[in-house]
Amino acid sequence: MKNKVSIFLLISIIVMGGATSNANDKEFVSRKDQQFIRHGKPYYFIGVNYWYGGMLAIGKDSVRGKERVRKELDFLRSKGVTNLRVLAGSEGRGLVNGVERLKPSLQPAHGQFEPEILRGLDFLLSEMARRDMVAVLYLSNNWEWSGGFLQYLNWNKRISDSTMKSKMSWDGLRDNTSLFYSCEPCMEDYLRQVELIMSRVNTYTGRPYVEDPSIMAWQLANEPRPMRAAAVANYKKWILSTAAHIKAKDKNHLLTIGTEGIMGTDESADLFREVHALAPVDYLTVHIWPKNWQWFKGTDVNSQVDEVIRRSEEYIARHVSIAGELRKPMVIEEFGLPRDGHSFSPKSKTTARDAYFETIFSAVRKSHQTNDVIAGCNIWSFGGRARPRKGQLFWREGDDFMGDPPQEEQGLNSLFDSDTSTWKLIKSFADIISPKIP
Template sequence: MKSFVPLVLVILSTVISCKNSSANKGALTQLKDTLKEPELITVKGNQFYKGSKPYYFVGANYWYGPLLAAKDSAGKERLKKELDLLKSYGIDNLRVLVGAEGGTNDYTVRPALQYEQGKYNEALLNGLDYFMAQMRKRNMYAVLYMNNNWEWSGGMAQYLSWNGYGNVPIPNLPGYTWPQYMEYTEQFHSCEPCMEAFRNHIKFIMGRTNKYTGIKYTDDNTVMSWQVANEPRVFSQKHEAAFTKWLNETVNLIDSLDSKHLVSTGGEGAAGYLWDINLFERTHTNPKIDYLTMHMWPYNWGWYKEGEEGKLLEDATVKAKEYIANHTQLAAKMNKPIVMSEFGLPRAQERLFPDSDTRNRDTFYSSLFSLLTESYTHKNSLAGYNFWGFGGYGKSAGRPEGKWQPGDDFMADPPQEPQGFNNVFATDTSTLKMIKEYNIQVGNM
């Protein structure tokens, strides 16, 4: 590949100048590592393939990875340590936010990658490059989502604010409600300046060359999938036509810029489509959508709550399996893989710290992962999970309400949620060992 030529010449000259065999060996190892290309993830029928072998996985959501990489050396060291830990448990598939928009509101990610429309924080672009380079070294795969339906990273609502629609009605702030936010945000899909700005953002990111590897993002097999957005949602029946038009146009744009890598939408399944799986299907008929996604939140949906965990765990598991079955049946009908790319469960008593009990969560996760083993055995459509989310070595600031403030550690929970609520920390060894066992069972180690 042409992009490797300058780096190869530099390394080869270093090899030639070395005066002893150990130095030669080290330089040659560096050369080999530099040139090693991750195997491309593709889709054949209802299965993913890593090279020539089926690819089933238990991965993680790790939205803040590029933010760690953009920080000082301590942030980079934490990132490398966490990637090494994830890899050791077979967790090689990470779902990641490309970057936030705005960065000026409370309860949102700060700093933002796109701090003004069309203007980018160079340190955060560098962080994204560094993050992808570190993943590439470890033969890991990124699902990169380009936008967000929700306020916590700016997202679609921020584009509206930039284009004259007024202040974003952030539901966590006094005087605003979730219905107000949803009514505001659905305007994005009929706001031409907003959609044009987002298209420009897609072109900018996908046209980027990584400063650490010299490889274009569209040539880098570290990318498993470009994902349109986190949970793009149909908010009302009247919204369906505008949403579907926008979704198809965005998918087609991404595919036109990169026909090598996979395209996914980031949709939640029926839960994000008025609880109508037929509506979810109607909005996902584009053949350029390579696979389906679904999300599941038993606590948010009232299936599971503090004080009744033991009583409700079995009921939540039954409902979860039914939800998954409905979507895997649809995936089989459409002959596509499907990934549960978000799900989570709180720790005991909704505690926020690593020393709290995770036994119920482990039981619930194991019940879900057993479905993946079955799918792997029978070559079915359920192809992977990305739990939400990996908190790594992050530490809570200890505020009683768990609120995130600038300067606090980044963890799995975004800024609008109590920090630690859905985290799988590096010290949650029972959870991580169980995940490793399932990755072994599906041939991903």
Template structure:
């Protein structure tokens, strides 16, 4: 975004009865998801979903010491048993000098891409499709934890870079420096090379070109692209040109799949509605996205969730309603594709309860279900994120080089901060949301 443990026996009990789908392989999707006004459609049926973020799927899928295909299968089975049918995953990581960036990366400064990790993405997509699920693939990152735009800039400007959260460069220095990406033809050229290679790739497991695989729901330009950290450093024409030109490139290579930005919404748009509308009004962008992070945005304080939850609830509800309004104004669908909340007491331990997280998820899910039932623009939800059976490897809950127990909390964040573990009470809430969506017609 961002030990004593419960046993898997406990998580199995929570999953029991949540859904009747089970973990057995199903039919791979045969129809592409398309946009029809404010709706997403698969054939003649509306496409609605309860989804999750599992950025690390390609890493687990890799045939390498850092991979774990057996665990990937178990995680996908657990998600399917909950009724989750849509997964947002990382499809690029730029390897470079940034602190806290995941390694290995999919690519470095040249075109000698990491075929082992790409093979992990192939395997993950094959397993996702085999279970009748779909994936959204994001193609770079605004943030440092997977390399992203700052690393692209370092490739072309002599190795110069700024680390996120570097005391020598306090916020918003990192975000403002990243904005140079949108007006750097060499950096964008490398990024577009990656788009060409990925969108036209043939899956080594299924034999299908990615462009021809209905398992993929959408291509996403980036995870949380922002025009800058503040208005003084934002070159909006360059930012819009990057969105438009990158989306057109994808469309020229692949007419079958949806395209979106990956934006947080207002918080990622200098809190200016005009930017949200302009960015998502580009013809090649098929739907809007919104991310909701009450703790990160100081709407709540994780050290005092009982005293601050009500304020966060009101602000989150208003933020969600604003984005429904943007979607209606543009006549496009809306996905609530990231939302996260800390555990009770600010703990990162799976043994800690999730009373306030569950209340927050319930707020998001109730609003989405209500909007769907009324024919509104919300088409799906993707909670952040699935930790599953992973457990932090160190008492300080920090990720260290060489760790392979990947979880939804990326390497720069405390391991367990926002992610949902097997055994959490949140699992049943997600399953109930999925069942409610499945009942809609």
């Protein structure tokens, strides 16, 4: 099996690897070797994660939600932000892994879709097009907070309802999620939702998604990991078959996997290199999580920020080397750090975070100056006009969405519109890296 898979990958790379994506259509973001091209020029960017952006214009108060979208997009554009990473659709309802998941869901029950949910994404994309912004849309999730792979496994009886709702250990979560790549009906269910999204015609513009240049790329999922060594062969097969399937249906848009990098492939640089060498995969992604990866201890972020920066620079350098070998762009598409003192309050300072962000932005700026492989970065995560509720740690239905998903403390990594020092820093780099605002 291993040899067959390797031969399959090699053939894919030889047959398709020399292709340049979307080279003849300047409206779409394309790739020429290790650079993105937009409007006929190299495209480098500072962006944000705005995962909930497609959910704001729907629900009980859609008027207020639409107004929030407009104001937040105006704000982001004024700071030079041109690139948003957005969740395209979620799965299931109820508790998952012991926590609330986000609502409403595109597929609340097995095979039962609520297409009206996508009107929110329609609105977001239409407003982004007005502002010359582009979105990376990720199509599912390795993690529980939007249903994702665990929900497909539950629907297909690979994990029980009680297991689904209870809090799993880390090993239990890895064991369960890794089953996705050997569950044929799970992968078929995933593709049904993907095709629903990709076949969408925007109700505001009348433009099919596959013909919409405000979409930069499709992303297979948020942080898909094999989770266990036994799943690696099936993980590689799933990436290749799914990427090829999407590319066959859409010749206009870029495609990427959504990995965290080497950390997401159980620290296997070879596996990370192999899946990103696949011809349908246009670019590499890297996520950096100093808190989750225990690169600092306790709540005193400030005294340890130099170590966080050192380790982040090393992590980026390892991936730059691989991207250079593959001659494909690389995006640092998630990176975050708590506020000073590990506070969740928007009123607290962001001294350590600003120093950390400056390191990431400097790497993008240097790459921009030398036409190198780091094409951009997306901060995790934009909290915009939302604010945490006093005395309430986690998200509840009816609360405003912000950058922190439901399973995380609200305010943990959110970048609010009131974070003046951070936005001043962002704009100073975006003015150099990104296209100037008309």
